[in-house]
Amino acid sequence: MSYQNTSLIKICLVEDDNIIREGFVMLLNENQGFKVVSAYNNCEDFLRNVQTDKPNVVLMDIELPGMNGIEGIERTKKIYPHAQIIVVTVYENDDLVFKALCAGAGGYLTKNMPSQRLIEAIREIMGGGAPMSTNIARLVVASFQKNHNSPLSSRETEVLELLSRGKSYSNIAEGLFIDKETVRTHIKNIYWKLEVHSKAEAIEKAMKEKLI
Amino acid sequence: MSYQNTSLIKICLVEDDNIIREGFVMLLNENQGFKVVSAYNNCEDFLRNVQTDKPNVVLMDIELPGMNGIEGIERTKKIYPHAQIIVVTVYENDDLVFKALCAGAGGYLTKNMPSQRLIEAIREIMGGGAPMSTNIARLVVASFQKNHNSPLSSRETEVLELLSRGKSYSNIAEGLFIDKETVRTHIKNIYWKLEVHSKAEAIEKAMKEKLI
DNA sequence: CTGAATCTCACCCAATTTGGGGGGATTTAA
DNA sequence: TTAAATCCCCCCAAATTGGGTGAGATTCAG
Incomplete structure (x- = not known):
């Protein structure tokens, strides 16, 4: 096995x-133990070289020419899952954050941080x-937190929860030790309260409003 | 409106x-700007007093005699949602962490932290x-991250994703601009790969293995 | 180039599920 | 003592679901 300096952290920038x-x-290279192996201005170039760069950590921007950062994270994780990716961006948008994390980002920093924070983050x-x-x-x-102003009763929430896991009325009835007809009543009431007319609509609305 | 010292942070301990x-x-009271208003050794006593204590921050243990911390967090959030709750425990168990966050915890510290971390956390x-x-x-x-070793193809994952949102075969077909029969084929293949025989089983297994 | 995997569509069948309508009983909290 | 929540029952028709079988097209790696 070849020698590896485990204390030297190899970093790529995109x-x-x-x-x-x-x-x-400059900031990173000033730091003992950090080595910026490559710095790219787009994902495509980075992805072509990630397997030879073998970075421990990747600092990735989201808004990029060509392929965006989210897509970039996904692809990186596919071809070089070993790399830890930290998003560094100006966007604090909910949607973007969750997309980045789902894609495989291991950290998420906004650019208005003190530059020292970057060092800490890598460590x-x-x-x-x-x-x-x-x-x-x-x-x-x-x-993770639910809406505390749910129009649904706790039993209704419970039913909707199980419905959202793909259970049928009969399944739900078994799970809650109540009659299938009771489940139907609960679901009718849920639909009425949420102003929907189907399972899919109910689940969608409940998810969006964090009722389940 | 009565005078409020916005810089004084009122803390309850459980x-x-x-x-x-x-x-x-002692640690907290030593600190300028912090005031421990009450310290309890159980949730029940705390819940009886939270509305008069009016804490800004609650430090809550999980393993407690009587009502456990998770239940305690839920109840606190119901009767005094204004309070920010930080869990302080020895448990790093996945399940407990997510339950605590779902219940309404706003932070989660393990007891092996340096004591100064507690001060920072409250700030x-x-x-x-x-x-x-x-x-x-x-x-x-x-x-948030998905299993990168999914046995499912990307199309199958897409179908299962929509199925898990309560969509019917027809809905999915519309959404993906393919025939309902094709959706059926995908689902049959999904069931075969996951070794299940129903929607609910497929979703359950997919969730557990983080395929969706 | 070949074979595996994937994606697409088709037709068969029977059982179950679903949504909508109606009605009621009991408990519990305001 | 109202209103709500929870529980149960019946009817019906349309839609969904799961299982079987077969098959053309494309893509991709060995």
Whole structure:
């Protein structure tokens, strides 16, 4: 087996803004134990070289010419799953954050951070963490929480929950030890309260409003 | 409107270990701007007083005599949603973390942290963040990510995704601009690959293995 | 180039599910 | 004592579902 300096963290950058990219390169290389192996201004070039660059950490922008960062994260994870990817962007948009995390990002920083935070973040992700900006962490945690102003009763919520897991009325009845007809009544009431007329609509609305 | 010192953070503790609880009280009260209004060794007593204590932040243990912390978080959020709750526990169990966050926890720390981290965490949660221990943050972020070793093709995954949202075969066919019969074929193949024989089983298995 | 995998569509059948309509009983909290 | 929540029952017709079988087209790696 060849020698590997485990304390040297190899970093790739994917960032189209020349100023920011070069700034990051300098900042990181100043740091003992960090080595920026390559810096790209687009995903395509990065993806062509990731397997030879063998980065431990990738700092990836989202808004990029050509392929966007989300797609870039997905592809990176497919061909070089070993890399830890930290998104560095100006966007604090909910949707983008979740897409990035689903695609495989291991951290998410906004560009308004103090530059020292970048250093910490890289150490953090190599140490088994998931560096996030304050607001991002809040977004992520909030995504687990349910709406406390649900129009549905707790029993109705329970029924809808099971319905959303693909259970049939009979399944639900068994699971809750009630009659199938009772389940039907609950579902009728759910539809009435949510102003929908089908399972799919009910689940969609319930998901969007975080009722389940 | 009555005078409110916005810089004074009122804290409640719920922790059954006397040593730890008293340690936290001292640690926090030493800090300018923090005031421990009450410290309880069980949830029941805390819940009876939360509306008069009016804490900004609650530090809550999970393993407690009587009502457990998860239940405690839920009830607190129901009767006093304003409070930010930080779980402080020894457990790093996946299931417990997600249950706590779903119940309404805004942060999650493990007791092996440096005590200074507690101070930071309280500032962090008051500043709109979501303080988490390193490993917890990783758990949370990982929960968004899909299994990269899925036996399903991308089309099959797409179909199963829509199925899990309660869509019927016809709905899915419309959504993907393919024939209903094709959807049926995909689903048959999904069932074969996942070794299941119904929608509910397929969704359950897919969720558990993070295929969708 | 060949074979495996994937994606697409078709037709058969029977059982189950679903949505909508109606009616009622009991408990519980405001 | 109302209103709500929860529970149960009946009817019906349309739609959905699961299983079987077969088959053309494309893509992709060995």
